[in-house]
Amino acid sequence: MITIAGAGVAGLASAYELARRGLAVTIYEAGDAPDNNPCSWFAGGMLAPWCEGETADPQVVRLGAGAIAWWQQVTEVVKRGTLVVAPPRDTAELTRFARRTESHRAVGAAEIAALEPALAGRFQQGLFFAEEAHLDPRRALRDLTRAVQDLGVQIRYGTPAPEQVDVDCRGMAASLPGLRPVRGEMAVIEAPDIGITRTIRLLHPRIPVYLVPRGDGIYMIGATMIESSSWRPITVRSLLELLGAAFALHPGLGEASVIETGTGLRPAFADNVPRLSHRGDTTHVNGLYRHGFLLAPALAKELAAQFCQDHSHADHCERQTA
Amino acid sequence: MRVYGSEITSRLLLGTAQYPSPAVLAEAVKSSGTEILTVSLRRETADGSGAGFWQGLRETGCRILPNTAGCHSVQEAVTTAQMARELFDTPWIKLEVIGHSDTLQPDVFGLVEAARILCGEGFQVFPYTTDDLVVGAKLLEAGCEVLMPWGAPIGSGQGLRNPDALRAMRAHFPDVPLIVDAGIGRPSDAAQAMELGMDAVLLNTAVAKAGDPAGMARAMALAVEAGRAGFAADPMERRDMAVPSTPVLGMAEFA
Numbered sequence: 001m002i003t004i005a006g007a008g009v010a011g012l013a014s015a016y017e018l019a020r021r022g023l024a025v026t027i028y029e030a031g032d033a034p035d036n037n038p039c040s041w042f043a044g045g046m047l048a049p050w051c052e053g054e055t056a057d058p059q060v061v062r063l064g065a066g067a068i069a070w071w072q073q074v075t076e077v078v079k080r081g082t083l084v085v086a087p088p089r090d091t092a093e094l095t096r097f098a099r100r101t102e103s104h105r106a107v108g109a110a111e112i113a114a115l116e117p118a119l120a121g122r123f124q125q126g127l128f129f130a131e132e133a134h135l136d137p138r139r140a141l142r143d144l145t146r147a148v149q150d151l152g153v154q155i156r157y158g159t160p161a162p163e164q165v166d167v168d169c170r171g172m173a174a175s176l177p178g179l180r181p182v183r184g185e186m187a188v189i190e191a192p193d194i195g196i197t198r199t200i201r202l203l204h205p206r207i208p209v210y211l212v213p214r215g216d217g218i219y220m221i222g223a224t225m226i227e228s229s230s231w232r233p234i235t236v237r238s239l240l241e242l243l244g245a246a247f248a249l250h251p252g253l254g255e256a257s258v259i260e261t262g263t264g265l266r267p268a269f270a271d272n273v274p275r276l277s278h279r280g281d282t283t284h285v286n287g288l289y290r291h292g293f294l295l296a297p298a299l300a301k302e303l304a305a306q307f308c309q310d311h312s313h314a315d316h317c318e319r320q321t322a
Numbered sequence: 323m324r325v326y327g328s329e330i331t332s333r334l335l336l337g338t339a340q341y342p343s344p345a346v347l348a349e350a351v352k353s354s355g356t357e358i359l360t361v362s363l364r365r366e367t368a369d370g371s372g373a374g375f376w377q378g379l380r381e382t383g384c385r386i387l388p389n390t391a392g393c394h395s396v397q398e399a400v401t402t403a404q405m406a407r408e409l410f411d412t413p414w415i416k417l418e419v420i421g422h423s424d425t426l427q428p429d430v431f432g433l434v435e436a437a438r439i440l441c442g443e444g445f446q447v448f449p450y451t452t453d454d455l456v457v458g459a460k461l462l463e464a465g466c467e468v469l470m471p472w473g474a475p476i477g478s479g480q481g482l483r484n485p486d487a488l489r490a491m492r493a494h495f496p497d498v499p500l501i502v503d504a505g506i507g508r509p510s511d512a513a514q515a516m517e518l519g520m521d522a523v524l525l526n527t528a529v530a531k532a533g534d535p536a537g538m539a540r541a542m543a544l545a546v547e548a549g550r551a552g553f554a555a556d557p558m559e560r561r562d563m564a565v566p567s568t569p570v571l572g573m574a575e576f577a
Contacts, residue, residue, distance in 0.1 A: 055342040100533060180344075180374030205477065226364070227375035270378060271345035 001026060002307065004169060005161030008040040009137070010285045011169035012144045013296035016074070017304035018167075019151035021317045026154040028161035030173075034145050039171050042186055042264035043292055044212050044222045045137035046199050047071065048082050050103040050129050052291065057273045060291055061102075063298035068133045070297035075143035078213070079133040080198035083107070083115055085123040087248060093203035094125055104129045118194050118250060134199045136214050137293055167303065168284045171267040172229075176277065176286055181265035183226040184290065185234040187242050191256035192217035202249050209245040218259070221246050225266075225290070234261045266290055276303055323521050325468050325499050326414070326446040328385075332357045333516070334546045335387070335501065336539070337526025344378045346535050351382045354539035359384045360416050360524065362391035363406045376410075387448060389416035394429075396436045403440050415440060416448040416470070416503075426476040430457045434464055441465025450503050453487035455494050462498065469498055470524065473515060474505025477527045481511035485518060492519040509538075509545035516549025517557065 002018055004011050007029035015025045049064030071077050084104070086094040098104065104127040113120035115128065149155065161170070168174050172181050196219065201210045212220045224238045239261060246253045268289040269275065276299060277284045283306065285299050308317035323330045335358045341347035351359065359379055364372075379386060388406035393399040396419060403415040419436055421429025428451055437447050441464055449461050453471040461469060471491055474480035482488060482505065491500060499522070502515040506525040515523050523546055532538035 057343070096531075180378075183371075228364075228371040229374060230371040268343075269345075270343060270348070272343035 002167065002313070003028065003162070003165040004167040005165045006169035006171065006173070007031070007034065007145070007155055007157070008169060008171060009043070009141065009144075009292045009296045010171070010288055010299065011167075012141065012148055013300035014167055014169055014285055014303050015148045015153045016144060016151065017297075017300040018307060019148055019153050021304055021308055023304075023307065023313060023317065024152065025148070026156065027148075028159050028165070029155060029157050030160045030170075032158040034141050039264045039266060040137060040141055040292055042184065042262040043137040044186070044210060044220055044290075045135045045140065045214075045293055046082070046132070046210065046212055047077065047134060047294055048129065048132040048199065049294060050101055050132060051082050051084065051201060052294065053102065054097055054100045056291070057271060059273050060295065064291065064294040067294050067297050068131075071135055071140060071293070074147045075135055075140040077133050077135050078198070079131075081115075082129040082132040082134075082199045082201060083112065083119075084127040084129070084201045084203060085112065085119065085249075086125070086203040088124065090204055091125055093205060093208075094127065097203055098127055101127075101129075103131055116196055116198065116200070118196050118252070119200070122250065132199070134212050135293065140293065164280075165282055168282050169286070171286065171288075172265050174267075174284060174286055176279075176284055178269055179267050179286060180227070180270075181229040182268050182289065183224065183228040183230060183263065184222065184266055185224040185226075185238045185242070185263050186220060186222035186261065187234070187239060187258055188214070188218060188220050188260040188262075189243075189246070189253065189256040190218050190259050191253055194219075194250060194252055194256075196250075200249060202245055204245060204248075207241045207245050209242055209249075211246060211249060219256075223290070229265060231263060231265065234263055266292075274299055276306065323499055325448075330357060330522070332543070333522040333550055334512070334543050335360065335522060335524040336529060337524065338362075338379060339391075339526055340530040341535060344375060347530075348378065348382055349536040350529055350539035351384060353536045354529070354543045356539075356543070357384055358387050360387045360389045360526070361410070362389050363402050363409065364392060385414075386410050386412060387414050387416050388412065389450075390418050392420065393418060394420050394423075396432045396439070399432070399436045400439050403436075403445060404443075407445065413444060413446045414448065415445050416450060418450045428452060428472070430454065433457070434460045437461050437466055438464040448501070453484055453491055455490060458491060458495060458498075462495070467498070468501060469495065470501045470503035472504040473502045473511065474507075476504040478505055479507025479528055480505055481507055482514055482518075485514065488515070488518050488520065506542075509541045512542050513545040513549035513552070516546055517552050519553050522546070 001024045004027045047067045049061045053061040107126045107128045109124045269287040272289045274287040307313045336356045337360045390399040390402040419429045419432040447466045473482040501522040503524040512523045529538045
């Protein structure tokens with residue numbers, strides 16, 4: 001029996017990969033339902049490794065490349081690419097973004113209009129990352145929860161983990177040395193008439209934002225990145241900036257309803273790259289920063305591979321089927 | 323360079339915002355050889371919640387110069403400075419009072435007022451100001467012992483938009499440490515500032531947003547050193563006419 005602390009995206013993905021190899025797994029989750037995860041619940045759900053390459057370590061791009069196929073096993077993934085645009089005044093940002101990233105092509109006004117009719121005439125230049133995708137992180141968490149339960153994984157909600165677990169996936173609650181919180185704030189809006197179908201990134205020197213469609217006219221707008229451990233609700237300034245940028249993307253979003261705002265603390269190491277680390281008999285899966293959904297699959301696979309090499313578990317590991 | 327009684331060897335000061343990660347920031351700090359880092363105390367972190375990030379900065383061994391970036395009023399700047407003194411245990415404060423949200427131009431009236439209040443409270447104020455001589459004089463009257471004129475708007479990377487004004491500042495305040503703060507985009511901009519006789523350069527975006535921040539930090543450090551050495555070596559004056567570098571007299575004549 002393998003015990004895991006934390007049923008966020010890292011804990012569930014780890015359980016999935018271990019259970020798929022025939023190992024018995026129990027997850028302890030302090031929250032009382034999948035909806036109460038403090039970090040994964042507020043994620044953007046972008047599966048956009050190449051866009052992230054603008055500032056992220058090359059490892060993030062490499063590890064994230066398999067995420068789309070992995071999530072397609074358990075939940076609906078919308079693979080319509082990412083469209084990156086910039087207001088006319090900030091096209092230099094687009095040049096810089098293009099230089100720092102791969103797997104994109106330049107698109108002009110006509111192609112932007114064809115990809116997203118809602119943005120027709122609003123942007124003259126953009127970049128299209130055709131291979132990228134997005135998912136609804138809340139639906140994905142529920143689907144993944146069901147998938148691991150179908151594989152026989154026990155999830156004990158409302159139950160703090162015992163002192164000794166095999167795998168610790170509790171993010172900031174794990175209080176690992178070198179781990180720091182990066183506060184993120186987001187808003188969810190409802191704009192039934194806009195009809196944007198893929199992730200849009202609006203580049204801006206001060207306030208770059210992304211808008212991720214959640215279906216049914218719902219969009220997530222994110223996200224701030226503040227070196228802070230504060231849980232307090234989104235600040236007026238942050239909300240102004242996020243919504244102002246959304247309004248700059250499309251004035252029609254000015255009529256949208258703000259249906260939710262949220263704050264989460266992303267766990268990050270100094271290089272903002274996640275890793276497996278060993279302390280005593282516990283393996284920590286942590287530091288996923290802003291890449292929880294993007295990188296949890298790769299880390300979970302690495303974790304499962306380590307457990308299957310370990311003699312005490314090796315006898316129980318079945319040959320991996322997929 | 324002596325600032326508020328402290329001897330500073332490196333003439334390059336670095337800001338700590340906008341880096342891809344704290345690890346990249348730490349590498350840039352190391353390759354720049356800087357001794358002073360500025361840290362913005364945003365309202366979000368004024369309660370001490372930024373401790374995780376600050377710990378990493380302390381580990382670089384650099385001296386911390388907290389700043390009041392993003393403050394738009396005297397009261398806001400003074401309160402932020404007071405919090406910074408407690409959190410970072412230093413009398414140093416880089417004072418910014420922003421007057422215009424688009425250009426991030428300093429509100430020089432508020433700046434002088436805030437400087438007077440903070441100097442009165444025992445702070446050692448590093449004022450982020452324009453290249454205006456009268457404002458500079460008033461800041462010195464208020465108790466500042468260093469001036470930080472802009473080269474161009476914050477984060478614009480435009481280089482020195484008004485080198486003559488900086489030259490005039492040097493002439494008017496021959497004994498006041500002058501640190502060009504804001505507007506540096508490329509190493510040549512930093513070298514130019516130093517050639518004008520500035521005592522140091524403070525920059526952030528030019529390094530943080532470079533493709534290779536550590537590489538750019540090194541380039542900036544070299545540029546600052548080259549510019550300073552050039553200034554100290556008393557450069558030649560410009561001339562309108564060409565002057566052959568090879569002597570004409572005594573050349574062989576082929577009749």
